[in-house]
Amino acid sequence: MNATPVRTGRRRGHRERAMVPEAEFTSYYGRPIVKPSPWGPDIPAYLFLGGLAGASSLLAAGADLSGNGALRRPARVTALAAILGSFAALVHDLGRPARFHHMLRVAKVTSPMSVGSWILVAYAPMAGLAAAAEFRRLLPGRLGSGRVLPGLGRAAGVVAALLGPAVASYTAVLLTDTATPSWHEGRRDMPFVFVGSAAAAAGGMGMLRTPVTHARAARRMAVGGAMLDLAMSARMESAMGLSAEPMRQGTAGRFRTAARALTATGAVLGARGRASEPGGIVPGGDRAAGRFGVHAVRHLSCRPAVRTRSPLHRGTSTRTPPAELTATGSSTSYESPPGHPASRCPPHRGRRGVPRPRRPAPPAGATSPRAP
């Protein structure tokens, strides 16, 4: 059997071209081919906080330059708090947290995580300096009362605002530069979803902490961000085809539904320009739910049925196997029938997908031979 007729034959609307008998689903005991990322809830929390910080710095710089102190203050504080939370989450998720500084050994453009580390290292001190300007009255002497710190804060705030969009958008590349189908296939639109929800979250936080009369720009940002988020999410899902399926199932699906409802509600409340405070919570919740949803997709996405039919693994290569090598014998379908055990995701029990008895605890003082 040649693999090619199967592939064209499976395409919707061309079933009459199937020249091979309908075959049983092939996989290796229904196991996923690729491994899901080992990242825990720290990472979606970071995706949320990083975007919130980046877009808040934009809001703070805009408020500063337009003389809107009531918006500038909470936005600067939010940016600093969110980026500190980001660092905590990122370090906590490492297998060896004490080696977090190894991220700065090299600078690699092929590694979004390396690029992101350097972006954060540049951004965080600027956000910190801008926030410090808000707390200058706590400082003693001339440093607290002079004009040095506000000026420094403004300059740092502008630099943070220029780096902020990078903080908010690089995280999409972090996810899409993987072999996880539901991440990789969203690579065209995911950065826009991420910056949209970042703007919505920062705008929402600004609305929450600012009197209604001073929160117009925050409302605009929240509404614009929410609209961008909704539009690009819809576009991303329709473009992803089969790889978008896991986003509609299980935990990821519930997060996604919640995110959409919150985004739409937030956009309406923000657009009406009233009810500033409850309206502010909503877009923030949206971003959180959205990022946790995108993250939760990873296990489902690695199941074989999605995996082997993903364009990442077929169709994108111009290579065709020599006819004599594939000419005969095996019959393969790329789709698992509904209800086939392989169409379900293996349980999230580490990589195995197979329940195993717990290993007995090593005796005290024993270390793993692989531990350096």
Added chain:
Amino acid sequence: MSNRQFGTQDPATAAGYPHPPARKGFFTDTSVCIGCKACEVACKEWNAIPEDGMALTGHSYDNSVGLGASTWRHVAFVEQRKQLGQMPPSLDHAGLDVLALAGGPDPAAAPVGLGMPAMALPGAAPAQERVPFRWLMESDVCKHCTHAACLDVCPTGSLFRTEFGTVVVQDDICNGCGYCVPACPYGVIERPDDAAVGVAQKCTLCYDRLKGDLEPACAKACPTQSIQFGDLDELRERARRRADTLHDAGVTDARLYGHDPEDGVGGTGAFFLLLDEPEVYGLPPDPVATTRDLPQMWRRAGLAAVTLLAGAIAAFAGEVRR
């Protein structure tokens, strides 16, 4: 960024070694694998990898489940109701006496009872009761890709390209960020749950043994030469001849996997001769290094960042300086 890495076929030179030795690799010929798992054992022994559970899976003889942090060689077992070769169905072996052909003991002598379960001679059962059966075995390993996604995305420089063209984790550098795990298109590398280890792990192609002019432990232990180690160019040539031999013998299912420098990962350092579709063995049919699309991803992220900046400026349009 013009993905320079996707042009090269000599990864060691591209990584900066001025005069690297010939690129080394594995040719795993699954048609002669007997499923003895000596490679799994030899790998664990040499590399001091801990055991990974002693449970039975019920998946033929495969109880180590798949490649991972504590399984750097993994033997896959697939039982199929299919003939190994494409024998003409009219061919009748009923009259064939293999013992006489081999000059063995006289088949006419009365068999001596050993108290074993009774079983008939092969082919003694009527043809319609026989079912076609073949047992596929394949020893899987890290592919040591020409364009290795794990290596590309590693943010610490822990994963590096050796002078032999292989990809190795430095476990004193890795900080366990876990990025290489979802990046690998084959699902090879893994960060173990065990917090005492915490770093990503996979096959090193026995970098330490290579340094000492020894062949990797798995290839050394393989009793049937299913795992062959050597210079990659020579192995590719040998594999092509082997595939031709099998095709001539009627095993038309035989195909090479990972030998093609034009595929999505630039060809692999460890490649295979398979007897069925790659999916049957749990291998991706058309793997692609995810970093191939990275220039596009950075462009889109840059565009998104500019959109956010423009949106923020628009949000403050008309805000007077108070």
